[in-house]
Amino acid sequence: MGEFELIKRYFTRPSPGAVLGVGDDSAILQTAPGMQLAISTDMLIAGRHFFPDVDPYSLGHKALAVNLSDLAACGARPMAFTLALSLPSADAAWLEPFSAGLWALADAHGCELIGGDTTRGPLTLCITVFGEVPGDAKGPTRTLALLRSGAQAGDDIYVSGTLGEAALGLQHQLGRLQLDALAAAACRARLERPTPRVALGLALRGIASACADVSDGLLGDLGHILERSSVGAQLDNAAVLATCPWATSDIDAQLLHDCVLNGGDDYELVFTAAPAHAAAVAAAAHASGTPVQRIGRIDGRPGLRVLDGAGLALATSRSFDHFSQDANMQRSSAT
């Protein structure tokens, strides 16, 4: 199978939302008047971000999911994406489930594949997604998107869904932890097929003061909000741990704590909102079918403090960094 046949067979579908889709030198999008285009890109590398023998359907899902999660964190509505794909060979037995996983998630979000690039090489994926957010009538340099920079002292801090499951699933797969069959299946599903919180992101427009997705770990990603907003925060350790369904199991407490606070690969949203918006947050969570948990509060004192039940700060590890630490799959659980 040649490159053009490969594109035609697995990655070409009508894209009526685009002026021009796959097949020319560029794709062409036109957004509605007064709308802005949100753009995000992520690269996934075999052996680094996923196991080389990962189920291709799951990989197709995850490659798009991690990008949709970035749009969700901005409150953007997914429109389209490009796919750059390096493959060792044009293997239909791999391409069929991979493209099926990709299309299933794309279709679920009305997100059209409008172009890309394929080449032969080590298995590597790079997706760039485009989403729409309303422009701000106050001026073309303003936006109604959810940013990392809007948190204010006194705001509540929330997180969606569950934390730590993907990291627990990875530790299990690496043989560093023995989960029971139920937990192993649940954690593996979260690791391989994360759910981008697109509907919640849309519902939080005008409500959340700041938002980010939890891709590198809660402490690290909340840290980005604190830095961009020039504020500090305190987290309620018990509330954070309660976001993990396996917190009451017999997993080593230190490992569990690290997976929940620094695990990464959760693709949940961490966001802030004024206390006056607490009911609106609950309504957004309900409307989007996404559980949301309050885990702390923004304050004016720089830094991030995780407090135990007595209000004492716990020692915590720093955020995940692709270059300062071993990357996801090789990462140790040490804090």
Added chain:
Amino acid sequence: MGEFELIKRYFTRPSPGAVLGVGDDSAILQTAPGMQLAISTDMLIAGRHFFPDVDPYSLGHKALAVNLSDLAACGARPMAFTLALSLPSADAAWLEPFSAGLWALADAHGCELIGGDTTRGPLTLCITVFGEVPGDAKGPTRTLALLRSGAQAGDDIYVSGTLGEAALGLQHQLGRLQLDALAAAACRARLERPTPRVALGLALRGIASACADVSDGLLGDLGHILERSSVGAQLDNAAVLATCPWATSDIDAQLLHDCVLNGGDDYELVFTAAPAHAAAVAAAAHASGTPVQRIGRIDGRPGLRVLDGAGLALATSRSFDHFSQDANMQRSSAT
């Protein structure tokens, strides 16, 4: 150096043209009313698209140049780009010249870096570029961009600049060909620092009936125009060879012919225009400072024929394909 320090030091600059640039979950662009966004993406892999020890400044240039060339082929004005970068380590001695080469070309085209992704892994680059083209007042599903699909029987076929030099430079580097010092330097410069024909693409809006960039070789890329336009073509072999400045040197005639017709990596524009637009094409070439050469004519008979001086069709090889043939750097010169 950590990931965030790496981004801050080498890849963060103000991007006043964007609503939101580097540092949040997505970047946000707003195009002018009535403008469309052209989007293209390309992935470059060490050992496949470039030598692992290539001069990093040149690599920074080329990674963006190949993407700008796709915008040029659509007649789009570059606006912004994202960069996804996988690196074995955060090495300042590599990052400084790489980012300098990237910024120099970006600045020359007013193209702002608005976001991206970095990770540790095999040296791999994926750039997605965004350019503006005017919307067509006839409707939102139409465009004034240059497409591959507009060629008509009777149109002249043109190519910009020179063909075959990048391929000759590669053959020389691989030791399959001995160029003299002058030719070697010129061909190497074309291989490592191609010139995207952005100004020509802009000048050809409303004049060219179809356009593509020559990335995979003239025959292959012109073939895309023929396929998308449902037409055929005949090329004047002598005129095509005359686009290569080294055609009169003592390079093996078959190798030269193959480098010019199928060499790839030229990043010139191949385009078509009605004979009535010949003067306008010449004016566009002059205004953009880009040499343009007429090399053939579109006809209604399917297929692509390369004719010698007596009007007889020459045997030619098919187009380059990343999966059907060995990829660029390993490609043999056999037709």
